[in-house]
Every structure is written in C-alpha cells, then in structure tokens.
Amino acid sequence: MPSNAGTTRLVIVESPAKAKTISGYLGPGYVVEASFGHVRDLPRNAADVPAKYKGEPWARLGVDVDNGFHALYVVSPDRKQQISKLVKLAKEVDEIFLATDEDREGEAIAWHLVETLKPKVPVKRMVFHEITKPAIQAAVANPREIDRDLVDAQEARRILDRLYGYEVSPVLWKKVMPKLSAGRVQSVATRIVVERERQRMAFRTAEYWDILATLAVAKPGEGPRTFNATLVALNGDRIATGKDFEPTTGRVRAGAGVVHLDEGGARGLAARLADRPFTVTRVEEKPYRRRPYAPFITSTLQQEAARKMRFSSQQTMRTAQRLYENGYITYMRTDSVNLSETAIAAARRQIVELYGERSVPPEPRRYTGKVKNAQEAHEAIRPAGDNFRTPGEVAKELSAEEFKLYELIWRRTIASQMTDAVGSSVSVRIRAVSSAQEEADFGATGKTITDPGFLRAYVESSDDENAEAEDAERRLPTLVKDQPLTADELAAQGHHTQPPSRYTEASLVKALEELGIGRPSTYASIMQTIQDRGYVVKRGQAMIPSFLAFAVIGLMERHYPRLIDYDFTASMENELDEIAGGDHAAVDFLTSFYFGSTNGTGDQAIAHAGGLKKLVTENLSEIDARSVNSIPLFTDDEGREVVVRVGRYGPYLQRELPGGEQATPSGEGEEGGSQGDRAPIPEGLAPDELTPEKVHELFLGGGGERKLGDDPSTGEPIVLKSGRFGPYVASGERKSSLLRSQTPDSLTLDEALRLLSLPRLIGVAPDGAEVFANNGRYGPYVKRGDEFRSLDSEDKMFTVTLDEALALLAAPKTRQRRAAAPPLREMGNDPLTEKPLVIKDGRFGPYVTDGEFNASLRRGQTPEELTLEQASEMLAEKRAKGPAPKKKAAKKAAPAKKTTAKKTTAAAKKTTAAAKKTTAAKATAAKKTPAKKAAPKKATSTPKE
Numbered sequence: 001m002p003s004n005a006g007t008t009r010l011v012i013v014e015s016p017a018k019a020k021t022i023s024g025y026l027g028p029g030y031v032v033e034a035s036f037g038h039v040r041d042l043p044r045n046a047a048d049v050p051a052k053y054k055g056e057p058w059a060r061l062g063v064d065v066d067n068g069f070h071a072l073y074v075v076s077p078d079r080k081q082q083i084s085k086l087v088k089l090a091k092e093v094d095e096i097f098l099a100t101d102e103d104r105e106g107e108a109i110a111w112h113l114v115e116t117l118k119p120k121v122p123v124k125r126m127v128f129h130e131i132t133k134p135a136i137q138a139a140v141a142n143p144r145e146i147d148r149d150l151v152d153a154q155e156a157r158r159i160l161d162r163l164y165g166y167e168v169s170p171v172l173w174k175k176v177m178p179k180l181s182a183g184r185v186q187s188v189a190t191r192i193v194v195e196r197e198r199q200r201m202a203f204r205t206a207e208y209w210d211i212l213a214t215l216a217v218a219k220p221g222e223g224p225r226t227f228n229a230t231l232v233a234l235n236g237d238r239i240a241t242g243k244d245f246e247p248t249t250g251r252v253r254a255g256a257g258v259v260h261l262d263e264g265g266a267r268g269l270a271a272r273l274a275d276r277p278f279t280v281t282r283v284e285e286k287p288y289r290r291r292p293y294a295p296f297i298t299s300t301l302q303q304e305a306a307r308k309m310r311f312s313s314q315q316t317m318r319t320a321q322r323l324y325e326n327g328y329i330t331y332m333r334t335d336s337v338n339l340s341e342t343a344i345a346a347a348r349r350q351i352v353e354l355y356g357e358r359s360v361p362p363e364p365r366r367y368t369g370k371v372k373n374a375q376e377a378h379e380a381i382r383p384a385g386d387n388f389r390t391p392g393e394v395a396k397e398l399s400a401e402e403f404k405l406y407e408l409i410w411r412r413t414i415a416s417q418m419t420d421a422v423g424s425s426v427s428v429r430i431r432a433v434s435s436a437q438e439e440a441d442f443g444a445t446g447k448t449i450t451d452p453g454f455l456r457a458y459v460e461s462s463d464d465e466n467a468e469a470e471d472a473e474r475r476l477p478t479l480v481k482d483q484p485l486t487a488d489e490l491a492a493q494g495h496h497t498q499p500p501s502r503y504t505e506a507s508l509v510k511a512l513e514e515l516g517i518g519r520p521s522t523y524a525s526i527m528q529t530i531q532d533r534g535y536v537v538k539r540g541q542a543m544i545p546s547f548l549a550f551a552v553i554g555l556m557e558r559h560y561p562r563l564i565d566y567d568f569t570a571s572m573e574n575e576l577d578e579i580a581g582g583d584h585a586a587v588d589f590l591t592s593f594y595f596g597s598t599n600g601t602g603d604q605a606i607a608h609a610g611g612l613k614k615l616v617t618e619n620l621s622e623i624d625a626r627s628v629n630s631i632p633l634f635t636d637d638e639g640r641e642v643v644v645r646v647g648r649y650g651p652y653l654q655r656e657l658p659g660g661e662q663a664t665p666s667g668e669g670e671e672g673g674s675q676g677d678r679a680p681i682p683e684g685l686a687p688d689e690l691t692p693e694k695v696h697e698l699f700l701g702g703g704g705e706r707k708l709g710d711d712p713s714t715g716e717p718i719v720l721k722s723g724r725f726g727p728y729v730a731s732g733e734r735k736s737s738l739l740r741s742q743t744p745d746s747l748t749l750d751e752a753l754r755l756l757s758l759p760r761l762i763g764v765a766p767d768g769a770e771v772f773a774n775n776g777r778y779g780p781y782v783k784r785g786d787e788f789r790s791l792d793s794e795d796k797m798f799t800v801t802l803d804e805a806l807a808l809l810a811a812p813k814t815r816q817r818r819a820a821a822p823p824l825r826e827m828g829n830d831p832l833t834e835k836p837l838v839i840k841d842g843r844f845g846p847y848v849t850d851g852e853f854n855a856s857l858r859r860g861q862t863p864e865e866l867t868l869e870q871a872s873e874m875l876a877e878k879r880a881k882g883p884a885p886k887k888k889a890a891k892k893a894a895p896a897k898k899t900t901a902k903k904t905t906a907a908a909k910k911t912t913a914a915a916k917k918t919t920a921a922k923a924t925a926a927k928k929t930p931a932k933k934a935a936p937k938k939a940t941s942t943p944k945e
Contacts, residue, residue: 007029007094007095008029008030008031008092008093008094008095009029009030009031009093009094009095009096009097010031010033010086010089010090010093010095010096010097011023011026011030011031011032011033011096011097011099011126012032012033012034012035012086012096012097012098012099012100012113013032013033013034013035013099013100014034014035014036014037014100014101014106014109015034015036015037015321015325016034016036017322017325017326018034018131018325019032019033019034020032021131021325021326021327022099022131022136025131025132025133025136025137026136026140031089031093033085033086033089034082035079035082035086035100035109035113036078036079036082037109038076038079038109038112039075039076039079039082039083039109039112039113039116040073040074040075040076040079040112040115040116041073041074041076041158042061042062042063042071042072042073042074042158042159042162043059043062043072043074046059046060048074048077049062049072049074050072050074053072059072060166061162061163061166062162063159063162063163065163065594065595065613068587069159069586069587069590069591069594071155071158071159073112073115075116083116083117086113086117087117090117090119090120090121091120093121094121094122095121095122095123095124096117096119096121096122096123096124097123097124097125097126097140097143098110098113098114098123098124098125098126098146099126099127099128099139100113101331101333102127102128102129102331102378103331103333103334103520103521104150104151104153104154104157104521104580105154105521106127107125107146107147107150107151107154108150108151108154108155108158110125110146111146111148111151114146123146124143124144124145125143125144125145125146125147126139126140126142126143126144127139127144129330129331129334129378129379130324130327130329130330130331130384130385131324131325131326131327131384132327132384132385134386135384149579149580149581149582150580152579152580152586153576153577153579153580153586154580155586156576156579156586156589156590157576159590160184160572160576160590160593161183161184163590163593163594163612164182164183164184164563164612165181165182165183165184167612167613167616168182168187168556168560168563168612168616169181169182170616171555171616171620171623172552172555174620174625175555175623175625175628175629176548176551176552176555176625176628176629176646177548177551177646177648180533180548180552181533182552182556182563183529184563184569184572185512185517185518185522185526185569186526186529186530186533186535187552187553187556187563187564188512188517188564188566188569189508189512189517189518189526189527189530190530190535190536190545190549190552190553191553191556191557191564192503192508192511192512193502193503193508193530193535193536193543193544193545193549194545194549194550194553196500196502196503197502197544197545197550197686197687197688199247199499199500200499200500200502200687200688201633201687201688201690202247202248203247203248203499203500203688204246204247204248204249204250205250205496205497205498205499206242206245206250206251206252206496206497207262207263207494207495207496208240208241208242208244208245208260208261208262208494208495208497209261209262209263209265209266209492209493209494209495210230210231210232210239210241210261210266210492210493210495211230211231211266211269211270211273211440211442211490211491211492211493212228212229212230212231212490212491212493213228213229213230213231213273213278213430213442213487213489213490213491214226214227214228214487214488214489214490214491215227215228215229215278215430215442215444215485215486215487215488216485216486216487216488217477217479217483217485218484218485218486224475224476224477225477226488227444227446227476227477228444229428229430229442229443229444230442230443230444231269231440231441231442232429232441232442232443233259233439233440233441234259234261234269234438234439234440234441235259235438235439236439237257237258237259238257238258238259239258239259239261240252240256240258240259240260240261241258241495242495242497242498244256244258244260245497247497247499247500250497263492263494266492266493266494267492269434269438269440269492270490270491270492272434272435272436272438273432273434273435273440273487273490274487274490275487276432276433276434276435276487277432277484277485277486278430278431278432278442278484278485278486278487279430279431279432279482279483279484279485280428280429280430280479280480280481280482280483280484280485281429281430281431281441281481281482282427282428282429282481283426283427283428283479283480283481284426284427284428285424285425285426285427286424286425286426286427287422287423287424287425288421288422288423288424288425288447288448288449289420289421289422290420290421290422290453290455290470291420292365292415292416292417292418292420292453292454292458293412293415293416293458293460294337294367294369294380294416295337295339295367295380295381295382295412295413295416296380296381296382296409296412296413297334297335297336297337297369297380297381297520298317298332298333298334298335298381298520298521298523299335299509299510299512299513299520299523301316301320301332301381301408301409302316302317302505302506302509302523302524303463303506303507303509303510304408304412304460304461304506305405305408306504306505306506306541307461307462307463307506308408308461309404309405309408309869310541310867310869310870310873311405311873312505312527312873313505313509313523313524313527313528314524314527314528315401315873315876315877316405316524317332317524319401319402319405320332320381320405322402323398323402323405323406323409324384327384327385328383328384328389328394328398328402328406329381329382329383329384329406329409330379330380330381330382330383330384331378331379331381332381333520333521334378334379334380334381334520335369335378335519335520336369336378336379336380337367337368337369337380338366338367338369338378338379338380339366339367339379339380339382339413339416339417340379342386343379343382343386343413344364344365344417345386346383346385346386346387346388347382347388347413347414347416347417348360348364348417349387350387350388350390350414351414351417351418351457354390354414355418355456355457358419359418359419359453359454359456360417360418360419361417361418361419361420364417365416365417367380367416380413381409382409382413383406383409383410383413388410388413388414390410391403391406391407391410394406399832400831400832400833401832401876411457411458412458414457414458415454415455415457415458416454418453418454418456418457419451419453419454420453420454421449421451421452421453421454421455421470421471422449422450422451422453423447423448423449423450423451423473424447424448424450425445425446425447425448426445426446426447426448426476426479427443427444427445428443428444428445428446428476428479429441429442429443430442430443430444430485432487444476445474446474446475446476447472447473447474448473448475449471449473452471455470455471459471463501463504463506463507463510499688501542502542502543502544503542503543504541504542504543505527505538505541505543506541508527508543509523509527512526515566515569515570516570516573516574517566517569517570517573518573519573530549534546534548534549535548535549535552536549538870539684539686540867540870544686544687545687546651547631547644547646547651547681547687548646548651550631550644550646550687551628551629551631551646554628554631555623555628558623558628559619559622559623560615560616560619563612563615572593575589576589592611593611593612594611594612594613595611595613596611596613596614629645629646629647630643630644630645631643631644631645631646631687633653633690633695634692636655636692636695636696640655640656641655641656642654642655642695643655644681644687644690645678650680650681650683651681652678652679652680652681653678653679653680653681653690653695653698653699654677654678655677655678655699677699679695679698679699680698681698682698706719706720706744707719707720708720708729708747708748708749708752709749709752711731711732711753711756714731714732716731716732717731718730718731718749718752718753718756719731720744720747720752727744729747729752729755729756731752731756734756736755736756736758736775737755737775738755739755739775739794740794741794754798757798758773758774758775758797759772759773759774759783760772760773760774760797760798762782762800762801762802762805763802763805764802765784765802765806769784769785770784771783771784771802771805771806771809772784773791773796773797773798773800773805774797775794775797778790779791779794780793780794780796780797782800782805782808782809784805784806784809787809789805789808789809789811789813791808823838823839823840824838824839824840824841824846824863825838825839825863825866826838827839827848827866827868827871828868830850830868830871830872830875831868831869831872832872832875832876833850833875835850835851835852836850836851837849837850837868837871837872837875839857839863839866839871842854842856846863848866848871848874848875849875850875853875853878853879854878855871855874855875855877855878
C-alpha cells in the first residue's frame with residue numbers, strides 16, 4: 001500500500017519479528033520499528049525513583065494514593081536506548097501509526113508511547129488480529145484514536161496489582177519469610193492448588209469389589225460373540241462404586257442405600273453365579289450425536305497443548321507468539337470463540353477439498369463463548385489469511401514445536417465447521433439368579449459411530465488420562481429382551497477410591513477461567529509466577545504446593561480472607577471490565593479498594609473493613625508467626641501432635657513429647673525456640689505423602705533425633721541427628737558426619753563410636769609430627785602438618801598404619817585426571833531437535849544436556865521423575881535465550897614506574913603514621929564518650945506484585 005506522495009510514516013510495533021513481517025507488507029514511505037514491549041512502568045525499586053520524588057511518602061509505591069492515584073511511570077532502563085531511537089525517528093516523519101497488539105495491554109503500550117515520545121506530528125492507532133498483507137493494509141487505511149477507556153482499565157489493573165503486592169507482601173516478610181510475594185491473582189491461584197492438596201491429605205481410601213462377567217451369545221449374528229458386563233445391583237440394591245464413599249473417612253455415605261461388597265463377598269457371589277443362566281432383561285438404544293468443539297481461545301489452546309503435547313502454558317504462548325508474528329495464526333490472546341465470515345468461508349472450502357461435501361453442514365456454525373465479558377468483536381485463534389494453509393504446506397517453514405501447535409490450531413478450526421459425529425448408543429441389563437437365589441443384575445453399554453463427522457479432523461483430549469476418547473467405539477452383539485446368555489468367565493475385581501487429582505497447568509487455567517479470575521493475557525504468567533515464587537513445583541504435569549504455600553495461604557485465610565476470596569477476585573475483574581467499557585471510573589474503584597470509601601464501585605466488604613491500607617496495618621500485631629508457620633498433620637498413637645513447621649532452612653517435622661513435656665533439641669538449624677523432637681522433610685516430598693507411616697519413618701530412620709546408646713568411655717549419650725548438611729552423630733562436644741556408605745536407619749552404636757573416633761591419631765612421624773586420618777569434603781585422607789593425601793576407601797581411615805600413611809605422604813602429589821562420570825540417566829531423543837538427552841551430575845546439582853545446551857533441574861525435580869517433555873521444554877527455553885555471552889579477558893595493568901613506587905611507599909608510611917595517631921585519638925575519646933546504639937538497618941527488599 002503506497003504512502004501519500006512525500007509522506008513518511010513511522011509504524012511502531014512491539015517486537016522486531018513483528019516489525020520485520022509488517023515492513024514486508026508496506027510500501028516505500030513506511031518505517032517500521034519495534035518498541036520491544038512495554039516502554040514505561042512503575043518504579044521497580046528505590047533506585048528507579050527520580051530524584052525529585054524520592055522524598056515523597058508515596059514514592060515506594062510509585063502511586064500517589066492521596067492525589068487521585070496518580071501513577072509515577074519511569075522508562076525501563078533496558079528501553080532507554082530504543083526510546084532515544086524512536087524519539088529521533090518521530091522527529092523525521094510526518095505521521096505515526098501505533099500498531100501494538102489489539103488487547104488492553106497493547107492499548108496501554110500505545111498510550112505510553114505517546115506519553116514518552118511526545119510527538120509533534122499526528123498519531124493514529126492501527127489494529128489488526130492477524131499479520132497478513134490484506135489485514136495490515138486494511139489497518140493502515142482504517143486507523144482510529146487510542147481508546148482511553150481501555151487504557152484506564154489497564155492502568156487501574158496495574159495500580160491495583162502494585163497496591164496489593166506492595167501492601168500485602170511485607171506482611172509475609174515479617175510473619176513467614178523474607179522476599180516472599182503476594183499478588184491479586186497469584187495468591188488465589190496458589191490457594192486453589194493448596195486446597196486440592198488439603199483434600200488429598202484428608203482423603204481416606206476405601207476398598208470396594210464388583211464382578212466382571214464375560215458373556216457370550218449362543219448364536220452370534222452382527223457384532224462380536226462375547227462382551228463384558230459389570231455387576232450393578234444385587235437383589236434390587238445398587239452395588240457401591242467410588243462415588244458412594246466419604247472421601248475423608250473412607251466409609252459409605254449415610255443413606256446411600258447400596259451394597260458394599262468386600263473381596264470375600266464378591267468372590268463368593270461369583271462362585272454362586274458360576275454355571276447359572278444369564279438373561280437379557282432390558283435393551284435401550286438411543287441415537288448418539290456430538291457437536292464439534294468451538295475454535296480455540298487462549299485458555300483452551302493452553303489446555304489442549306498441555307494435554308496433547310505436554311507444553312507448559314509459557315511454552316504454548318511463546319510458540320503461538322512466533323506463529324502470530326510471522327503471519328501463520330491470528331492473535332493468540334483472546335477470549336472470543338467468534339470466527340469472521342472470511343474465516344468460516346475458508347474453513348468450509350478446505351473441508352470440501354479434504355473431506356468432501358458431506359462433511360460440511362448446510363449452514364455455517366456460529367459459537368457463543370461462556371467466558372464472562374468476552375470481547376466478541378475479536379476472533380478466535382485460527383490459521384491466518386483468507387485461505388488456510390494446511391500443516392503440510394507450512395511444515396518446512398516451521399520448527400518442530402511451531403508445527404505441532406499450528407497443526408493443533410488448524411485441526412480445531414477446521415473441525416469447528418464440520419458436521420456432527422453421529423451414531424447410536426445402547427444400554428443393556430442382564431440378570432442371573434445365584435444358587436442361593438440372589439438376583440444379580442449386570443450392565444453393559446455400547447457405542448457405534450456411523451458417521452464420524454468432525455472427529456475425522458479433531459478429537460479433544462481429557463484431563464482424566466483414563467477417560468475414553470470421543471471417537472472410541474464399544475461394539476456389543478445384537479441383543480434382544482429375554483435373550484439367553486452364558487458366562488464364559490466371572491471375575492471378582494477390587495477397586496480403591498482415588499483422591500482428587502492434582503491440578504495440571506491446563507486444569508488450573510480451566511479452573512481460573514470458570515471462576516472468572518484472570519484474563520487471556522495473564523494465564524501463562526500466573527502459572528510461571530507461582531512456580532518461580534516457590535509456591536508450586538511441577539512433578540511431571542502435576543502441580544504440587546510447597547509447605548511455604550501452605551503457610552502463606554494459611555495466613556491469608558485467617559487474617560485477610562477477602563483478599564483471596566474467589567468471588568471477590570472475580571468481581572474485581574468484572575469491575576475492571578466495566579472501566580474498560582466506560583461504565584465506571586477507575587479512581588472511584590481504586591479509592592474504595594484502598595481506603596474503604598463506599599462512594600465508589602469497589603467491594604463493600606473491603607470498604608467496610610476500612611480498605612486494604614487499614615486491613616494490613618491494623619491486623620499485623622494479631623498475626624502469630626509461629627502459628628502461621630505451623631501446619632498441623634495429625635496426632636500420633638502416643639497423643640503427640642505432629643506439625644510441619646516452615647523454617648528458615650526449609651520445612652521440618654516437629655512433635656510434642658508425651659505428657660506435654662517440652663524439650664529443646666541441640667540439633668543444627670533450629671528456629672525460634674522449638675519444642676519437642678524434630679525431623680527434616682526430604683526435598684521433593686509432597687504434602688499428601690506425609691502419612692503417619694512416612695512420618696514415623698522420618699522420625700526413626702530418616703534423620704530425626706535418635707539415641708543410639710551411651711559412650712562406654714565417657715558415659716555420655718550418643719545421638720543421631722540431622723543437620724543442614726545431612727545426618728551426623730554427636731556426643732558431648734564431638735560431632736561427625738555419616739559416611740557415604742552409611743544410612744541413618746541402619747546406623748549402629750559401634751559404627752557411631754568409630755565415627756566419633758575421627759580424626760584418628762595414627763601415630764607420630766620420625767620428625768615428631770602427628771599423623772591423622774580423617775574424612776573431609778572430598779573423601780577420606782591422611783594428614784601430617786599441611787600435607788594431605790587421599791585414601792582410596794572410607795574403611796582405610798580406621799585401618800591405615802603409620803608406615804602406610806608415611807609412604808603415601810612421601811609420594812609426590814599426582815594430579816590425576818578423573819574419568820568422566822557416567823550420566824545419571826539417558827532420556828532418549830529430544831522431540832524438538834532429535835538430539836540425545838542425558839542427565840548429568842554437575843557442580844551445582846543435576847542438569848539435563850543435549851551436548852550443546854545445559855539446563856539445571858528445578859527445585860523439586862529429580863533425575864528419576866523428570867520427563868522427556870519437561871527436559872525438552874527446559875532446553876528449548878535455554879536455546880531461546882541463546883548462548884551465554886563470553887566474559888572479556890581482564891586487561892593487564894601497566895607496570896608502575898619505579899619513581900612512582902618510591903613516592904607511593906613514602907606516602908604510605910606517612911598515611912600509616914597518621915592512621916596510628918587517629919586510632920589512638922579515637923580510643924581516648926571512646927573512653928570518655930559512651931557508645932551510641934547502632935541505628936537499625938533499613939529494609940532493602942522490594943515487594944513483588
């Protein structure tokens with residue numbers, strides 16, 4: 001699209017990749033440049049605050065809460081160079097087009113650019129939902145003004161998050177642990193994960209049995225000869241299944257009216273039904289119909305990418321961003337399931353080409369979103385352009401990761417415009433009377449798909465890995481009422497009730513969406529934030545809360561319940577949407593939330609509590625840190641309460657001694673005057689795995705304080721303890737760490753005595769020097785004075801003779817190059833690069849490598865549990881960042897001139913003499929003047945929103 005003659009236009013987008021693609025669609029006279037994302041933000045710390053504001057009481061917040069919540073924005077340090085470039089370009093053009101993303105965040109970036117560049121030429125806003133030539137040309141031809149309502153909503157959201165984070169986070173520092181953070185959405189997301197883990201901890205399993213019958217028809221017609229049926233009722237009463245049991249007791253729910261079969265009952269009934277006739281008592285056949293799924297929105301794309309390809313939310317959005325910026329898909333942050341008329345036409349044309357006329361319904365399909373306040377003017381995520389490119393057509397242009405996601409989006413879009421899947425479902429009841437005259441009813445269901453329709457293009461996955469696929473068929477023989485059957489086999493089968501599944505990133509995003517919490521642009525960052533803060537760790541796909549998260553959420557629930565209330569958080573999202581629609585003023589909303597004024601639109605419960613400011617300051621003295629950091633587990637058989645305490649060096653178990661006695665152990669790493677004995681919790685152990693049996697094991701053999709006996713030479717007790725650096729034995733003032741070959745649960749008194757004999761005096765050398773054997777950081781060794789030599793085994797510390805030690809010490813030191821240690825685990829080939837992946841043990845712990853890039857395992861991950869998909873994702877992140885920059889060699893200092901050295905020496909002598917005089921004077925003054933108390937250090941931590 002050519003520019004007006006002699007007119008030069010500057011088009012500003014967020015990313016260089018987007019700039020490169022768009023510049024190819026614009027003719028001469030257009031300069032396309034990137035802002036590199038956000039250009040301004042609230043100050044990150046005190047150093048970012050401009051000098052003229054440093055004395056203001058509100059400067060730490062970056063928001064003047066007493067002056068209409070005016071925000072103090074500063075240009076990000078890493079954007080200053082690019083801003084200078086944009087300012088220069090803005091002076092050289094006739095017009096500026098702000099082409100940032102079409103959502104609220106993009107609108108805010110456009111406004112910040114205007115505020116920062118202060119251009120003297122006309123500024124226009126151009127928006128588009130895909131980066132194709134027609135879309136870009138249409139956007140240039142139809143610009144609009146910046147939408148101030150959208151900017152106000154985004155600014156209110158940013159200020160709200162800053163106030164929440166900066167006011168609540170310091171409470172966590174004081175009562176839980178330094179450097180923690182709270183956030184309006186991250187805290188709620190953490191609460192959801194913690195509540196699920198609490199359900200798992202409270203869960204009590206139950207066992208129930210039924211019978212699986214393999215039944216056969218006498219004269220097979222259409223369909224299979226045999227089929228399976230399950231016992232569903234006995235003498236008219238339903239057989240108990242998992243849903244009939246209380247999850248916290250494992251007992252049958254009161255009033256359930258079911259028959260609870262145990263193993264003996266099921267096996268006995270199966271024996272009594274053997275060789276008895278079976279008869280069909282009921283056959284019900286219904287038509288089966290399944291409509292296609294709506295096109296992808298941000299949340300459903302993240303969910304399906306996680307289920308089908310094990311992508312994290314961040315990985316999905318990073319990949320989608322690249323596809324969007326290079327013109328392959330439409331904008332990937334959307335909550336609308338709407339498709340444009342051109343997109344519907346493109347999909348229908350392609351369906352005819354690939355699947356035939358019968359796969360296209362007579363009328364186009366239109367979808368209505370279930371997301372509150374969805375922006376239906378936007379489009380769903382789909383392939384870009386008026387003619388969709390098939391995955392085969394783009395395969396050579398995309399990386400393996402990009403291709404997988406593009407194919408997923410293409411299939412979902414095509415399927416959304418195809419015909420329904422149709423077929424029939426049948427439900428059958430069969431009865432047999434046992435030899436004891438018991439009426440046993442069995443049930444079977446079947447499904448036959450006569451026309452798969454959209455299922456030929458796309459089948460949605462489920463969070464339940466055991467769930468049957470939508471396109472799966474279960475074929476039954478053709479059966480009629482009163483038809484006789486025979487039992488080929490009757491097998492009693494046992495089942496156990498299962499605790500509720502842990503959240504995955506996909507199911508947590510779904511939960512947040514259903515609650516109306518968060519928005520498309522925030523889901524991925526929420527998932528990453530709660531992991532980065534140490535509140536949640538991933539084991540495979542499961543999200544497990546840390547004990548730190550239990551402490552933080554416990555504090556919030558007890559003292560600030562409204563701040564993590566689901567309805568309240570959702571209502572704030574709704575009010576922000578109303579601000580975006582121009583229906584409410586941002587200042588009124590922020591005033592009500594922060595100060596408690598009831599004049600605005602903010603939540604009344606917060607308003608009546610005096611607002612956030614009063615809430616977090618007045619209640620601070622009521623919060624008992626010890627109580628907050630204690631997570632009750634259970635009371636053991638001896639009446640001792642077992643709790644998890646969140647300490648400075650990590651969580652640990654503690655229990656009250658019998659009879660209410662209090663004792664203070666002398667183990668390492670103690671915190672805050674603890675009572676009762678304790679045991680460390682191994683890293684990676686999930687909260688729901690702290691069963692009474694596991695706790696007992698940890699106290700007795702896993703590093704808790706345990707008396708092994710008395711030292712026969714001193715009479716002092718020898719105790720096995722656990723410290724920050726592992727298990728050790730102690731007796732009086734003596735301590736010694738366990739050897740690598742020893743474990744706490746099998747350590748004997750004799751072995752402890754040997755350990756406490758270290759360092760062992762072997763003897764005296766001819767020159768009078770003592771020779772010792774000991775165990776050190778790098779293994780066993782012998783020592784004379786400053787001379788050390790390694791021993792080849794731990795046992796040698798106790799058996800090496802003086803002559804052997806002297807021979808070792810007399811031998812020259814040899815620097816033997818160690819053979820490369822074998823990998824901890826070979827994982828197979830990376831699905832993205834096809835390179836072999838292995839896990840190795842490094843200086844700072846285990847890491848995964850493909851030979852070129854390395855990625856350290858995250859906290860909570862173990863080499864045994866790391867999946868290939870996780871390893872691939874971790875290395876993909878490393879590759880995206882590129883290789884680490886090489887350090888420049890330090891320049892050698894020029895040699896000092898001799899004359900300078902002489903002068904320096906003389907000056908130094910004078911300085912030393914002067915210092916001596918000054919020191920003496922200070923000492924004299926100190927005797928006369930009482931010492932002043934040191935001023936308390938100022939807190940330097942900055943809260944995270």
